[in-house]
Amino acid sequence: MSKPYAEVIGDPIAHSKSPDIHGFWLKQAGIDADYRHCHVRPEELADYIAKRRTDPDWRGCNVTMPHKQAVMALVDRIDPVAARIGAVNTVVVENGGLAGYNTDAAGFLEPLQVELAKTHYFRMARIIGTGGAARAIITALTDEGVVLVVAGRDPDKARALLDELDPDGEHHVAPLSHFAEATDFAFDDREGCFDLIINATSLGMAGQAPLNFDFSHVPPGSICYDIVTAPLETPFLAEAKARGFRTVDGLSMLIGQAAAAFERFFGLPAPRDADGELRRILTS
Structure with a gap:
């Protein structure tokens, strides 16, 4: 049986810590959903977005290099902060379309x-x-x-x-x-x-x-x-x-931006009472 999921995309992507962060929070919150990573090359980005639009289980994606600018042309709405920054690092399903946000700030x-x-x-x-x-x-x-x-x-x-x-x-x-x-x-x-x-x-x-x-x-x-x-x-x-x-340190920004994305993907605040344990996982 399928279940909701979000993911992180980039080229390369295997090094991303996002699956560890979001997977930890999903378990802590008791949410039956997945968070994955997906290798998307620049020439594949448009097809990726088009396919995910039709997937009812997809809740969105975090966007890493080199796609943060290119993805802006592929979503239906861009949040004003992301527009000012000139980069989108989070795409979510919203009101029947796709919205682009930047959670780095x-x-x-x-x-x-x-x-x-x-x-x-x-x-x-x-x-x-x-x-x-x-x-x-x-x-x-x-x-x-x-x-x-x-x-x-x-x-x-x-x-x-x-x-x-x-x-x-x-x-x-x-x-x-x-x-x-x-x-x-x-x-x-x-x-x-x-x-x-x-x-x-x-x-x-x-x-x-x-x-x-x-x-x-x-x-x-x-x-x-x-x-x-x-x-x-x-x-x-x-x-x-x-x-x-x-x-x-850099994990503070990484975890902070992930928390802002998590709530948009899954509709609940990220459970932050175990940040110490999460840091140990990310640095082990």
């Missing part, structure tokens, strides 16, 4: 919600990277009233990104090398301020070049956030912890 913000619920005199984030993840992070933070400094290999690309995503914002750009070199800047009193340092690149990931970052650029009281998931404690986060800064 919500997933990124989830571990920061307690801090963002406070009132601050000033909020600033330094973002390393100008790729797809940075688009979601920039969108999320500008909606929270955060002034940004975006650093990339090409500062012109960083400026174009900010002009597109928040044209009225008073943000700044810098070359990647700016944060690799020490600074003698004397930070003012940060009491009542919110400061965030984000690695939104693959630098520091296993098999990739390290993130060359000098901690003289980190204001007192900052939170250091790395979206890399392998290794979970990157050299950037390890040094941040050693220096006494609060840290957020």
